[in-house]
Amino acid sequence: MIGDVQQLAPIIKDDEWNILRNYYESIFFFSSKALKKAGFKGIELNHIFRQQDEKFIELLNKIRENKMDKEAYQLLSDRHIPGFRPAKDDGYITLTTHNYQAKEINDGELKELDAKEHRFTATINGNFPDYSYPTEKELILKPGAQVMFVKNDINPEKLFYNGKIGKITRMTIILLCKMPR
Structure with missing residues (x-):
């Protein structure tokens, strides 16, 4: 554990x-x-x-x-700064007591971005309850969105870690196709 x-x-x-x-x-x-x-x-x-x-x-x-x-x-x-409201680009996150509150905030912020959205649907192998997924089953991302990693980098470079915050600057979709031998 x-x-x-x-x-x-x-x-x-x-x-x-x-x-x-x-x-x-x-x-x-x-x-x-x-x-x-x-x-x-x-x-x-x-x-x-x-x-x-x-x-x-x-x-x-x-x-x-x-x-x-x-x-x-x-x-x-x-x-403590009473009434503190950070500027949009300051990169602050909001801590919430419930996942649904974070989802409402994230969905609202994503909706405000004037960029094309990309949807990514998870592939789930095995029988797991929805609440055990590390993220939503369908992720919707846009350039300009602030994101947080929910897993640690397993590569030796350790470029990211659980909790690291970043901003999507561009998105490139690469399709890998299996070719018959």
Whole structure:
């Protein structure tokens, strides 16, 4: 298993936790007796790739570890700009609580672009529920659209990573045809 298991805390109701606290040390799955019995070993990676500013990294870790102090709160408050609306070309992203909200925003931004749209339909092998797909089954892209990678580059060059943001500057469609031998 690979992932940031502390990225989002599990949602649990008080009455459920009152029952489960007798069996779990925390609300996270890695506190289960089954996982401990299976002998899983945790490995924590400590290099952050998406941020360079050490102060900001320290702040993010305080949030992640639920160790906020007055200084951290003040740092966040100092950066808060009420009514902030970035310019279209600034490259900001909007964090949402639900995928449907992100889809509404993305669809609206895509609609505003005056460029030809290209549709790409996924080929799915096997039986998987829609919610397990890394993206929409049909991707609609246009030049000028801001995009975010949802997978890491497996090539040695590592040109992109999950979460990297870019802008489509041009699109070239290449068709590969299998020729009979």
